[in-house]
Amino acid sequence: MSNKFPEYKQFNLSQINKDIQKWWEEDDTFHKSMSTREGKPTFVFYEGPPSANGQPGIHHVMARTIKDTFCRYKTMQGFLVKRKAGWDTHGLPVELGVEKLLGITKEDIGKNITVAEYNAACRKEVMKYTDQWEELTRQMGYWVNMDDPYITYDNRYIETLWHLLSKLYKKGMLYKGYTIQPFSPAAGTGLSSHELNQPGCYRDVKDTTATVQFKVVRNEQSEQLFEGEEGDVHFVAWTTTPWTLPSNTALAVGPKVTYVKVRTFNPYTGTPSTVVLAKDLVKAYFKAEHAEVDFSEYEVGGKVLPYEVISEFKGADLAGISYEQLIPWVKPDGDAFRVITGDFVTTEDGTGIVHIAPTFGADDDRVAKQSGIAPLIMIDNEGKRQPMVDRTGKFFAIEDLDADFVASNVNVEAYKEYAGMYVKNAYDNNLTEKDPTLDVHISVMLKKENKAFKVEKHTHNYPHCWRTDKPILYYPLDSWFIRTTAVRDRMIELNKTINWKPGSTGTGRFGNWLENLVDWNLSRSRYWGTPLPIWRTEDGTEEKCIGSTEELVGEIAKAMEAGYMDNNPYEGFEVGVNTKDNYDKIDLHRPYVDDIVLVSSKGEKMFREPDLIDVWFDSGAMPYAQQHYPFENTDVMKDVFPADFIAEGVDQTRGWFFTLHAIATMIDDSVSFKTVISNGLVLDKKGNKMSKRLGNAVDPFETIDKYGSDPLRWYMTTNAQPWDNLKFDINGIDEVRRKFFGTLYNTYSFFALYANIDGFNYSEEEVAFEERPELDRWILSLLNSLIKEVGESYENYDATRAGRAISEFVGENLSNWFVRLSRKRYWGGEMNTDKLSAYQTLYTCLLNVAKLAAPIAPFYMDQLFNDLNAVTNKETKQSVHLATFPSYDEALINKDLEERMNIAQRVSSMVLGLRRKEKLKVRQPLSKIMVPVLNEQFQTQMEAVEEIIKAEINVKEVEYLTDSAGVIKKKIKPNFKTLGPKYGKLMKQIAGAVNGMSQEDIAAFEKAETFNITVGDENIALAMDDVEIMSEDIPGWLVANEGGVTVALDVTLTEELRNEGVAREFINRIQNIRKDSDFEVTDKVNILIAKTEEFDAALAEHADYISNQTLAASLEVVAKLDEASAHKIDIDGTEVLIAVNKQ
Template sequence: MQNFNDLEEGIKSFWKKNNIPEKVRKRNKGKKKFYFLDGPPYATGYIHIGTAWNKILKDSYLRYWRMRGYDVWDKPGYDTHGLPIENKVEQKLGLKSKGDIDRFGIENFNQECKKYATQFIDIMNEQFENLGAWMDWKNPYLTLDNDYIEGAWHTFKIGFEKGLLYKDVYPVHVCTRCETAVAYNEIEYIQLTDPSIYVKFPVYGKENEFLVVWTTTPWTLPSNTGIMVKPSADYVYVKVGNEILIIAEARLQHVMEKVGLGGYRIIKRVKGKGLEGLKYEHPLTDVFPFIKRLQNAHRIVLSEQYVSLEEGTGLVHTAPGHGQEDYKVGKENNLPIVSPLRLNGTYNNNCGRFSGKYAKSADDEIIEEFNVRGLLLYKEKITHEYPKCWRCSTPLLYMSVPQWFFRVTAIRDKLIEENNKVKWYPDWAGKRFEDWLRNLGDWPISRQRYWGIPLPIWECDRCGKSRVIGSVDELPQKPKDLHRPYIDEIEIECECKGKMKRVPDVLDVWFDSGLAAWSSLKYPKNKELFKSLWPCDLEIEGPDQIRGWWNSQLITSVITFNERPFNTVLFHGFVLDAHGNKMSKSKGNIVQPEDVVAKYGRDTLRFYLLSSPAWDDFFFNWSDTENVARTLNILRNTFIFIKTYVTKKPDRRPELKVEDKWIISRINSILAEYDKNMQSYSQYKSVQTLQDFILNDLSRWYIKLVRDRVWPNYDGKDKEAAFYTLLKISDMLLKMLAPITPFLAEHYYQELF
């Protein structure tokens, strides 16, 4: 079976030598606009089969719309900031912590990050272009450009002016390895084994009377300031030996069997409401000094919503500094918000002998503190789903740290309203996005890192007043580079004559990419270009962008313009192995696009990847690839036959035979179907229809029917009709194939026409 690589290399050289993509752009310039926005991949490494599928999908539709005469905006983009880049550079330089980065120097570190990102931009450009993707590779938009950063500041200030920006000490997920907050849309999950314990809290002023609670996070017990009960539920005082335990009646039998206590009897019943305000003693007061200083703490509070009778004891350990539900209930009940941890996950200096210990590693020691006091009822290990950092896979800790937030909850209804104006392919993807939007919380927008868009907030060291900057023109000096550390050197004089210094955080990297629909156009500086294109006509990305790019785009767009940034979205799945498993090095099932190209050629890969519904997961199978290669070989042989035997191009349409009329009618019908399918983003139907036409109508039927009519020694009157028909269907077929198999289409079009 022939490999098409030599043919494809020749066409690739032809396109490059003759600057064909640019000539096509110029031909359509000034015609009806088609604004395609490329979702920016992280510039962190070589492309894989999933990113290849993504760009091939995009390229097929961009080629189609160009052929329809549209002036297509096809600028590629790259995400060049954030932990994806920082982590790669840390690995390269052998840096293990933020302290290592500080010692290496922020300027040196960020220069290495920029160097790393720009290096892979060139590599990825070349890889995508090698697959036949026609985009404006010489002029990609980069989130590290100063103009792009100013676009981010512009949106940030609008959010501030609309009253959506606020600062709060609020529990957020923190990666203790990266030492920064992690937003809700950045969280991934792993199966983790943790302690599961039942412990007793002594009721204040009562001898041998205890509240029984259950937790899987012993490291948060020092931060306990309350215990929740369900006001409508029944609670019982249970006599066990010389002790009295308080437990929800609905959980009594389960708990007693679990902890191995028998011979108990109920001596009192009370509604949860009746327990409100009951005080208890914190068992670890003599171990963690900060506990002694807490006021208005260690009492029972009520929560109908957050107390379950399906697990635990019906009494919920409440640490408002380490969970959003706990925080909400704590705020409502004026409980202290305690989070005695540093960003690296260690207990701070207010924690006695636990100071400096990594909190999650201290679980066993804290359990033992309860045990030696006779307050541990039961312990075991459980495996459960646990959040991890999306970049370094470190298990996350919930802790309260000062962060800047966008009040997304205030615009949530508008987000849903604007999403309903978007045409999603398929419809259910839009519904999935709506479900995500309905559950959005506020967005922690600040990150305690280095390589990113600097947070444009300056705070006064004297009066504490803050100022938000929306452009470079608002700064007293204009640095050539808006990144750290140069931007950190700029001070602004406050009205009180104090010095305003920049808050040393950077923005969430998802904020960067979320601005692409306008920052890539250099808005607000270039308002005319923006007005001529906005909003996007098409975006094509995978399922992870429901909570990622589309989420941040819609939020930032509604903040900036009070409307959606895109009109049409094509949602595509993941590429998996033949058995539906995720590809990974450990499983040894990774397929690299260059391996497929080396064996079968670029157009075989393209035809194969475009042959299934974009929104389904794609199960890559080498035997299916082989079958596609056979189809393209049949196509090749068909065109070789036509080139060999069609020796004349008729000047006019001759009288056609019935088989000629039939095949022309068939391809006209196929063209109508093709347009309908491409315009409804069902390219797989176009591919399947063309494959059926090539294998059956053209190769197995029509070619066999006219073989004798095109023979060199044949001189019948219907020979010219066969020539005419073969050329006509070749012209139409090659044009339909051009978005799908552009190399073969270009080659045989040049050969025949």
């Protein structure tokens, strides 16, 4: 407790950051902000777990500022805001880090390092940067509970995941299937989309592409195509991967696309040929002028390819037509070689007919399944179903295939020449880029067989494996899926209830994504992650999905009984004891779970499916897993689910936001979060992505250390809407420091300086609002408007708007107008109502600003709050973050007052401008200004602020000029807003007529309050509100004009005015001398001034005034002053000697 408001020598936000941080830690303010709200309504926030194996960057400050701001705001509103920190600990980035650290590759795992050792290394590695993360959290003032974070590798966390998976399994939403996935034959592993999106993975490559002819089978269905034909008819289709042609089992057409039959020649063999392709793409294969060429002029290999369009078909009409297998090496089992329809077929490239190889394309696989088309499958010598290409990237060698299968399905004679060949040269160590590729070999073969229509090189973008640098294949792999498509409609419905910021992300990016949802591929062939808790018999007929450790331990016991296991690896674990110690006795990770063999109901051995699950399931399940639900906390679940609010980067839209939503929908038929803010990226100041590699990344610690967190947070919040990318410019932080924090600090310092002198401590009665001067009521009105706007903005999750409004209030209104105009009220003199009101008003503004801004700038605002409160004890809380968010008083908001103060500001600004033009210093008083008044309301408004204007511009009088004198020149403008709807098209003419009105017309208009004009044939009666009439000029005077307000300045100087001006000059010089001499503001002085002709009269006349203003005990004009002990000053070019001495 103190009786003085703290005054500071310097303003150092970095130091304040450290001091307040220390104080919060000692005081445990964060926990108090929750404990004091115990029992209050909860506001639920979920923390998206960062991965602690990466260092935090400046963009994390962005996302966390948003999170923190709204949690603090809700706390100040009285909610209990629990927020549990969490760590995302599984997944590929961790594995990669470990491999780099240990200098090993995937191939070493299981050979040179055991899975147990490998995973132990991951477990250690993943928490590598937790210190840094915790430090950043503290320094940036992000209040999140780090005492008991959820950690995704924790066995209890995994147990909840298993519970959820088994729940889904029981609902029939978990299934094993195969899908086409990116696969790197060179590395022998599937790749995640994350890996594919590593920089540089997509590269332009030049490949041999082929447009090939599929011969139509003539039958009843295809008869339409053969009308008028004697020879064969072909479908033509284009492919960038000719090596997939032997696996072709269907052709797809667009149902609404128009196709044409074209008679022409095969350009390689010269054989007459009839082909079918999309009408729009005829021009891509044939030159229009060649349509005129006579077929008899055709030469094989020549540049001219004559053609004739015969007839047209709709894609839908072609569906079902059969064609002969293009490359009959392997016979598929099942329906194949017919035309199907697909919505994805376009006429943008190719022929509008798409070659479908279900084993090598995701789209192909999907449409083939929908149409019941069989994929081209081989059986290997282990009896497994395989695509034509093996996992090393070559066509299966005949000896690697099942002999029975070869006998029944393979045309050995044709296939043997190609068997064993790699589909990309990059996979074959004996080949280089210059060697012909398999694509070329196949194309050559097709040319010879009259099956190729066009073969050419084509450059396209193709993904490469980031580890081997070799191209990837799309390859069918077995995976476990969650049937998210089954709840798609429900997810869409629930999504509509979520408040997305910005809304477009919810309806657009996320909404569209849901519309096109596919089943969630859960499988990952990795080591460090949550194991899939599914055990299967070898033949796959029996399965068990384990939902808890209790269940697993029970199953182990049964397996031991059956003799399949010798010992229980989880011995000592006590079921139902939820302590960390107990759960640390076991490990649910690989390889331990892999060693567990269970027994099926029929007594068969069951082995765990070796997959791990997608790490996104880990994070998406956090609402449940952070509570270890349902093994613990079943009672609190309803209080912490769903979340009221979450926020992350926009890149999480299809990541965390999706998995949260999907899991909550499937498990609880509920949303997982009610409001979500997705923020944009933080780019460098040139708009480039930040990266350590480019060296343009900004270190958050350095930045906070230099500037403090508050300006950083403020800058990030107010510079751009959160969903816009932020071009991060360090100068912007400095600007915020000066503009906002500097101004606020200066305002406080000003307040503290004088409040301490006057001993103000807010112990006096509150000055009644009506008794406060105009200026005070004005700023209080604005303050209440501000509280309203800021409250609404926070409520609407718009901190940008809130911050900008606060900044505007502090900079423009509070500091630049209220304080500037009020300064004299605080100087000297006794405490009276006016002075008290000035203090109370300023105090109220500062205190409320502290509260309003606290969610965004928590450090400085807490200091400001406490500095203000230390003396007054008006607040019972020790921290602004424990205080209650202010509410506004509608009764104090006075729009008319705000408007007239605006007039005062405009008039002042204009007069100051006139003074500058005439080189009349503000210090020189002038006699009057003249203001034309066109209506009473304006005069009333002016009169209310007259004193303020006079003081601000230093004139003695305001003269109101009414119309009657006829000295005012007026201007009239049409009011488009009222005229527009009434007269529409006549607007232009009306505007012309109005603008052309004379002074007499205007006068007549005003008198009659209506005016008739003729436009074309129409007579139009204008009403007063159809126009705006304002003053423009007062002929003969020095006039300024702005926004309809006109003001004239009388620049005549009388002797009296001049003398007063001189007196003011003296005051100014004396004040400067006082300051230069380092006198205290309260020191009394004696003044001696050397006699001069020019100024004696002024000095004599205003001696008291000067003494008063400068705290002079005496003021004497003397004949002579010693230059050494006096100051030489210059007033209007005349030198004067003056001595100012402390009394």
